Amino acid sequence: MSFFSRIFSQDNPNEAMQPLYQAIVAEGRRLAWYEQGEVPDSIDGRFDMIAAIFSLVVIRLEDEREQAQNLAWLTEIFIRDMDGQIRQIGISDVVVGKHVGRMMGALGGRMGAYREALQGKEDLNEALIRNLYRGNSPGQSAVEFVATKIRLFETQLTELSSADIISGQLPVAAS
Template sequence: MSFLDRLFPSLFNRDDPRSQMAPLYTAIVARGREPHWYAQGQVPDTLDGRFDMIAAILCAVLLRLEGEDAARQQSVWLTEVFINDMDGQLRQIGIGDMIVGKHIGKMMAALGGRLTAYREGLAEGGDLEGALVRNLYRGESPAPDALAHVAQTMRALWVKLATTPTPAILAGELPQ
């Protein structure tokens, strides 16, 4: 049993083509859990805050891959791995079967909204700070230096993703 199988037993089945996304999803989660987001960036270190930060990194990756015809299926699989992980996380914290689907639906709507907000925010002249306040900080403006830290780091990631070859990204090699 590999390390990833032990870490995410319900997410990755070797016969499932989504298992190809294990290294990338693991890299996204690791990037979203980096302490600087929560210390310097003042992202709330809560379940919601961690979801929001991982979703922000996931959005940057999905936006990078969206224009790549060759990566279209992998983007779908990556999103499905995210959904499966969120389903497992909800069940682990005690959300019952009857309402897990409702929570997942809300999370998927939130992800869709974030994709639009970050697509616009990361565009040339876009209001990334506004998108971050609405989506990452849920409308509560952090200290200006905290917001600047997150915005600068997200923009730097976006610029580096643009120049990272798609096969490297799909292999989980996110730029530093």
Template sequence: MTLMKRLFGNGQADPKLKLVPLYNQIVAKAREPHWYIDGQVPDSLDGRFDMVAAILSLVLLRLEESQVYALDMARLTEVFVDDMDGQLREVGIGDMIVGKHIGQIMSAVGGRLGALRTAMADNSTLDDALIRNLYRGAAPSPEALAHTRQALLDVERALGSQLPDMIVEGDAKW
């Protein structure tokens, strides 16, 4: 690789940029007020992270149904990491420990992905998964839990009715 290419790139757009519209949809869905009002998800940095991680997990679960989207899933995860890196820096986390925090964030997302994979296959475990992963062990009112459960199932159903290509392009309506 020539010095010029290393310094200035190869002139091609970063392939993960095509996933930014989808990531923006994920964040917009996670920021809908009903999660925090009707669902009583804590309206805090942690609560908002938990909602983004939950919606991101549902999207990844939909895309993992076909190995064709493995690279898109990896790139979507990179977009998420880039966003979390920026968020950490914005709240004052320094360069020296950002990597450690990103590692913890990815571990948390992996845990939520596994929990939701299991819970979506067996809805009888969904409430427990939500209490652990969205409410961090502090159960909300039964009405709030029912709202969040149904809203996540609605997101899963809506994603399932969309073509994966449309989801990846950020053009799907879910």
């Protein structure tokens, strides 16, 4: 492919990450998170659950240098989806950028908290209460359910190859 063909191509290279993003969203929308885990079934709750799954996938792949571009593309898809979701609920064009910026900041904070918790530097239950439940603990059994499933998902991710993850073959943690 020539230089000009690549520059002016209509192909979107981040589309290769679409199956992974769809798998992340599918996992984040599993009913068990909302029923047994009592994650609020709201716009914010769904964002927080998808952000948790997204974070675990990024944490798994970020140590592999060859995945840097794929992670950038995955993040672009996430941003594009969040932008579309915000517009769909009626937020005006003037403030969409601010909302997306806040969401990306929230994602970064959550990713840091989950990374610390999974490394044993912070309590996972506390990180979940603060980030997934936004400080409103639904009760010990619900938090324990989510913490157990998050740990299971993270463990199963480490057992998968990067190629499997990139292709969207994620484990099913919440069932």
